[in-house]
Amino acid sequence: MRIGCVYSIENYCSIDKPLRSPMEIPFGISIIATVLKVAGHDVDLFVISPVTPLRKILEKYIKEKKPQLFCLSAVSSQFPPIEKVAALIKEIDPSIFVILGGHHASLAPEQAIECVNMDAICVSEGDQPVVELAHQLEKGKWPSGISNLWIRHPKTREIERNLTAPFNEDLDTIPHVDRTLWEPWVANPNEEASILVGRGCPYKCTYCSNHAMEELAEGQYVRYRSSEDMISEIDYLVRQYPQMKHIYLEIETVGADIVKGIDLFEKLAEYNNSRKEKLTFRINLALHSNFVRIEEKYRQFLELCQKANVTALNVGLESGSFRVRREILRRPRYTNEELIGFCRTAREYGVATSLLTLMGVPGETFEDYMETVRVVRELQPEDVQLSIFYPYLGTDLYNVAVEHGVIPAGGTEESNERHRATLDLKDFPKWQIQFEFIYFWLRCFKGHWSADKIFLKMLRAFLLRFTNLSALARYLIVNNRFCKYIFKTYMEGPKKVTGKKEESIGTLASYHTGEL
Numbered sequence: 001m002r003i004g005c006v007y008s009i010e011n012y013c014s015i016d017k018p019l020r021s022p023m024e025i026p027f028g029i030s031i032i033a034t035v036l037k038v039a040g041h042d043v044d045l046f047v048i049s050p051v052t053p054l055r056k057i058l059e060k061y062i063k064e065k066k067p068q069l070f071c072l073s074a075v076s077s078q079f080p081p082i083e084k085v086a087a088l089i090k091e092i093d094p095s096i097f098v099i100l101g102g103h104h105a106s107l108a109p110e111q112a113i114e115c116v117n118m119d120a121i122c123v124s125e126g127d128q129p130v131v132e133l134a135h136q137l138e139k140g141k142w143p144s145g146i147s148n149l150w151i152r153h154p155k156t157r158e159i160e161r162n163l164t165a166p167f168n169e170d171l172d173t174i175p176h177v178d179r180t181l182w183e184p185w186v187a188n189p190n191e192e193a194s195i196l197v198g199r200g201c202p203y204k205c206t207y208c209s210n211h212a213m214e215e216l217a218e219g220q221y222v223r224y225r226s227s228e229d230m231i232s233e234i235d236y237l238v239r240q241y242p243q244m245k246h247i248y249l250e251i252e253t254v255g256a257d258i259v260k261g262i263d264l265f266e267k268l269a270e271y272n273n274s275r276k277e278k279l280t281f282r283i284n285l286a287l288h289s290n291f292v293r294i295e296e297k298y299r300q301f302l303e304l305c306q307k308a309n310v311t312a313l314n315v316g317l318e319s320g321s322f323r324v325r326r327e328i329l330r331r332p333r334y335t336n337e338e339l340i341g342f343c344r345t346a347r348e349y350g351v352a353t354s355l356l357t358l359m360g361v362p363g364e365t366f367e368d369y370m371e372t373v374r375v376v377r378e379l380q381p382e383d384v385q386l387s388i389f390y391p392y393l394g395t396d397l398y399n400v401a402v403e404h405g406v407i408p409a410g411g412t413e414e415s416n417e418r419h420r421a422t423l424d425l426k427d428f429p430k431w432q433i434q435f436e437f438i439y440f441w442l443r444c445f446k447g448h449w450s451a452d453k454i455f456l457k458m459l460r461a462f463l464l465r466f467t468n469l470s471a472l473a474r475y476l477i478v479n480n481r482f483c484k485y486i487f488k489t490y491m492e493g494p495k496k497v498t499g500k501k502e503e504s505i506g507t508l509a510s511y512h513t514g515e516l
């Protein structure tokens with residue numbers, strides 16, 4: 001059976017190649033497309049952006065390929081463009097079955113199923129349900145009785161709300177992502193790619209939807225793939241793309257289960273030692289005082305990073321204000337001094353740190369934000385991933401924003417989330433948040449970075465607010481030699497210090513923040 005899968009992005013690189021690098025490939029719809037292909041179906045993938053000639057593409061595809069099923073995916077901010085895709089599919093051929101998955105369908109199912117052009121939505125994980133859905137459609141049946149799916153009856157329009165199946169606790173049963181499906185949409189297919197390490201997070205941060213996703217089903221929510229399965233995929237990936245040198249290990253935090261993290265790093269070290277040219281790895285790490293207050297413990301961890309050639313860590317500061325971290329964000333407990341001490345020690349082992357920081361959260365004041373600036377200025381991390389808070393459905397902070405009355409009457413802006421201020425806070429007004437998103441780089445790095453690097457960081461922060469300007473910049477970075485040189489020299493990732501030589505160890509920008 002012929003099946004189409006659609007993924008939507010806001011910050012695009014070009015009309016034909018909207019994704020700049022493999023780091024922008026999402027796992028959700030990738031796994032759905034892959035399991036369908038492994039089940040024997042003919043799968044086509046589409047990546048759309050605000051400038052995609054959607055009607056032209058869909059009319060041609062539906063007329064020539066005659067698909068029976070379309071699988072769509074969306075977070076809440078991308079639901080409007082995906083809703084338009086569903087409407088257009090039904091306009092062209094009403095007989096095509098359309099299903100929506102992703103965070104919006106799982107966290108706002110009643111709103112999602114109200115879309116008249118959706119025949120079904122998937123609540124929680126869809127790896128197995130979508131294969132059963134395709135199987136029933138192929139037999140000429142209207143689907144029914146499939147776990148995790150809410151299905152609209154074609155005649156009565158009644159909704160069949162099936163029970164949610166337990167989480168799949170054996171992630172090794174999920175096939176490796178078929179990246180050939182994404183090749184037509186990626187400008188630089190040989191750049192850094194990401195490998196899925198696990199699913200779920202044990203922490204309850206209020207800006208994240210993990211705790212809400214955990215409530216959707218029974219079973220173990222925080223799960224890991226085996227080290228052997230991950231290394232098998234890494235080996236296949238670098239054979240498929242021989243020029244690829246950097247791998248991002250995608251997980252909420254490797255520190256959630258330090259025993260499994262240690263096993264992974266040991267296996268990565270063995271694998272890298274067998275290679276003529278070593279790969280470099282990056283990974284997320286959430287700090288907590290039980291880990292960072294004992295120097296001997298985290299030095300052992302950093303030694304393993306060094307052996308495995310894990311050369312960069314994304315470390316969540318989020319806010320330099322202890323009050324904001326504990327009372328508003330409910331982050332794991334750690335002090336600024338502990339975080340700074342850990343990151344400085346990491347440098348001794350050749351491990352760079354990129355701080356994840358968040359601004360403009362409900363209840364935050366300008367003074368709280370300046371605490372973040374002070375921590376960043378004191379530490380001088382190799383890089384910072386700065387985001388403006390966006391109230392995602394399903395998060396505790398979304399509800400707090402509603403209670404505080406700071407979500408606009410017409411709803412939040414649905415484009416450029418994390419880069420555009422949407423909330424007007426009492427002690428940190430919207431205009432000031434947007435200004436500080438740009439001025440942050442001068443506040444934190446004046447006297448430490450060159451003036452041209454600071455200017456380019458500020459320019460990027462300004463451009464990220466505007467979809468088309470951001471797209472133009474991304475296009476020039478990919479296609480213009482001078483712009484590519486500027487980007488690699490000043491903007492691309494942290495630098496690993498090796499003697500007197502600095503070498504780039506990968507791009508931190510695109511996957512998590514959609515930056516240039």
